[in-house]
Amino acid sequence: MIQKNIKSIFFVALAATAFSCSSKNENQTTEQKEYPVISIVQQDTIVSNQFVADIQAKKNVEINNRVPGFLEHIYVNEGQFVKKGQKLFKINDAELQMVLLKANATFQQAEADVRIAKVEVNQLQILFDKNVVADNELEMAKAKLAAAQARLAHADAARKAVLQKIGFTNIVSPFDGVIDRIPYKEGSVVAEGTLLTTISNLSEVYAYFSIPENLYFELMSNNKMGAHQKIELVLPNGAVYNHDGTLQTAEGEIDNTTGAIQYKVAFPNPDSFIKHGTSGRLIISDKQENAILIPQKSTFSIQDKTYVFVVDKENKVKMTPITIGATLSDAYIITDGIKPNDVVIYEGTQSLRDGDVIATRSIK
Numbered sequence: 001m002i003q004k005n006i007k008s009i010f011f012v013a014l015a016a017t018a019f020s021c022s023s024k025n026e027n028q029t030t031e032q033k034e035y036p037v038i039s040i041v042q043q044d045t046i047v048s049n050q051f052v053a054d055i056q057a058k059k060n061v062e063i064n065n066r067v068p069g070f071l072e073h074i075y076v077n078e079g080q081f082v083k084k085g086q087k088l089f090k091i092n093d094a095e096l097q098m099v100l101l102k103a104n105a106t107f108q109q110a111e112a113d114v115r116i117a118k119v120e121v122n123q124l125q126i127l128f129d130k131n132v133v134a135d136n137e138l139e140m141a142k143a144k145l146a147a148a149q150a151r152l153a154h155a156d157a158a159r160k161a162v163l164q165k166i167g168f169t170n171i172v173s174p175f176d177g178v179i180d181r182i183p184y185k186e187g188s189v190v191a192e193g194t195l196l197t198t199i200s201n202l203s204e205v206y207a208y209f210s211i212p213e214n215l216y217f218e219l220m221s222n223n224k225m226g227a228h229q230k231i232e233l234v235l236p237n238g239a240v241y242n243h244d245g246t247l248q249t250a251e252g253e254i255d256n257t258t259g260a261i262q263y264k265v266a267f268p269n270p271d272s273f274i275k276h277g278t279s280g281r282l283i284i285s286d287k288q289e290n291a292i293l294i295p296q297k298s299t300f301s302i303q304d305k306t307y308v309f310v311v312d313k314e315n316k317v318k319m320t321p322i323t324i325g326a327t328l329s330d331a332y333i334i335t336d337g338i339k340p341n342d343v344v345i346y347e348g349t350q351s352l353r354d355g356d357v358i359a360t361r362s363i364k
Helices: 002-030 094-129 135-168 213-221
Strands: 034-039 042-064 069-074 087-091 170-172 177-179 195-212 230-234 246-250 260-268 279-295 300-302 305-311 317-327 331-336 343-345 359-362
Touching: 087 195, 094 135, 135 170, 195 213, 195 279, 213 260, 230 260, 279 317
Parallel strands: 034 359
Antiparallel strands: 034 343, 042 195, 042 279, 069 087, 087 170, 177 195, 195 260, 230 279, 246 260, 279 331, 300 305, 305 317, 305 343, 317 331
C-alpha cells in the first residue's frame, strides 16, 4: 500500500515538472524581443563633398630681367599695388648706349652707300639707254646697289636689336597687381634672367582641386557636374570665406599617376584678402530632392555589400541589400533596395537573423 502511494506521488511530481517546463517553453516562445524601427520617407537634402584645394592668383608671373647689368633704380615697394605699364625697375644702360652709337654710325654709313649706289645706277641707266655703255656695266652697278641695300638692312636690324635691349632695361608691370618680395637692392649686379620680383593679380583667385576618376564619371553620367547649389571655401583658420565660388573648366586628361582629374573654382577677391599660394578646403553642396535617407546605424555589411533588415506586416525581418548613392554625416542616401513606407530596423541588427519574428517599437 505504501509502495503504491510512493509511485502515485512520483508520477504526480513528474507530471507537475513536465507541465512546468512546458509552460516555461511556451512563455519563451511567445515573448519576442522588441526592436526600434523607422518608416522610410522621401525628403529633400543637401549632399556635401569636401576637397583639398590649392589656391592661386588669377595671374601670377615672375618678373625677370632680360639684359644683364646693375640695378640702377627700383620704383616700387614690396606689397605695393601697381597698374599695367607702371615702371618697376631700371637696369643701367650706359654700355648699351655706347653700342647704339656704333650701330647708328654703321646704319648711317650703309644709308650713304645705298644713296651712292643708286646715283651710279641712274647714271649708267641713262648711258645704257643711249647705247654708250654695255649692259654688263649696268648690271654690275645694280648688283652693287643690292649689296649696299643688304648692308643697310643688316645695319638697321643691328640698330633695332640694340634699341630693343635698351627697352628691356626699363621693366614695367605686365598687368594690374601686387608686388611680391624684392630680393635685390639698388646697385646690385644682376645677370640675365635674374628673378627681380613676382606680381600677382588678386582680383580673383582660383582654387584647384582633384576629383577621383570614378567620382568624375559618376557626376558626368548623372549630369551633376556644375549643377551644385553652392561652393564654399574654408580658409586655413577654419573660417568660411564670405564669397561663394563658381566651378570652371577641367583639365583635358586624367592623371595616370593619381587617377584624378583637376577642376578649378573661381572666387572673387575684391579686397585682395586671399593671397597666392593659400591652402584651403572646398565644400561643394548639391541639393537632392525626394531622396531616400537611412541612418548609418541601420545598415550592416557582409563582404562588399551593404544590407538592412526590412520588417514585413507579420513582423518578420528580411535581410535586404541596398545601394548607397551618397554618404552624409550620419546617414546614407539610398538609390536602390528600399522604397518609401518600408519599415526597417533602426539599430540592434547584430542579434537578428533573416526570418526572425520580432516585436517593434516605432521611433521618429
